[in-house]
Amino acid sequence: MRVLYVLNCYPQISETYIKTELEWVARSHEVRIVTMGDADISYRNHFPFEKIAAKDHTRLEAIVRQFQPEIVHGHYIHLTPWCFHAARIGGTKFTIRAHSFDVLGPSLTRYSKLPIAINSAYCRGVLTFPFTIPRIVETGIGRDKLVPCWPVVDVGRFLDQGSNGKAVMNVGAAIEKKAMESYVDMARDIPERRFNLYSLGYLTDQLKAYNSRAGAPVHFVDTIQPEEMAPEYKKHEWLVYTADPRFNTVGWPLAVAEAQASGVGVVMRDLRPDLAEYVGPSGFLYQTNADVSRIIRQPFSEELRAQGFEHARKSDIARHIELLYELWR
DSSP, X not given: OEEEEEESSTTBTTOHHHHHHHHHHTTTSEEEEEESSOOSSBOSSXXXXXXOOTTOHHHHHHHHHHHOOSXXXXXXXXXXXXXXXXXXXXXXXXXXXXXXXXHHSTXXXXXXXHHHHHHSTTEEXXXXXXXXXXXXXXXXXXXXXXXXXXXXXXXXXXXXXXXXXXXXXXXXXXXXXXXXXXXXXXXXXXXXXXXEEEEESTTHHHHHHHXXXXXOOEEXXXXXXXXXXXXXXXXXXXXXXXXXXXXXXXXXOXXXXXXXXXXXXXXXXXXXXXXXXXXXXXXXXXXXXXXXXXXXXXXXXXXXXXXXXXXXXXXXXXXXXXXXXXXXX
């Protein structure tokens, strides 16, 4: 099939779930990519793409008529109007893969016409995390349009049951909701452990300044390309995924599944009840820095590692890519 991808800021390095999905789809389909904005930090190994200026429907229409997509597919629910428009122009259908901030944040209720577009015959369906379905339904979007799906992770790339190092890690976009300053505080309180931070763009310079004032307890790791991250996980015993409880837009980060597939123990900020399902029986949720200190000062047991390897498979794109393909069929 010819698949037109409508994206937000491709190829943003912190959005590797899009990269992973594209790589799988491109194995058997012809893809063309348009993006509405610029990446803060681009990854190297990306597909060709074209940026469309905001509200430039004329250019989008020209691409649709030239490419003649058999399906239009977008990431983030707030790009539904663009996908809806492209599908109508092309006389075809569209699908959306929702994420976290777009559903948990104000985007979901900001666009009053979302239910009209998604409930229409042009929409084949929306892939979304299971816990987000009640919130989406509240807006008037039909339950029959929603397909529960776990995060998009190429688990096979990370699956390694060999021994791990002893360091502690955190990874992700350096944005306010991730509360990475608290990671610096944790490192300062546990000086006997090495704390590595794979900080991606945005507020990284401010974080480095905060770390310097705290005595530099965190080691900042230079930007690693997504396909080079697997051996980085193996250097660590624990992943501490920080988040600010004042925000409710941190969802099910793919770093959790990548870490578990790599034999790394996961400790994540306890923001909502659904996170217990996501981190699974081998993961831990914390309320305070003292909780983290207590958890990671203990060894990550072999029993929990084994549970983590199996739990990570729930996010494996090899297992759930058919959910997307079934909508397209």
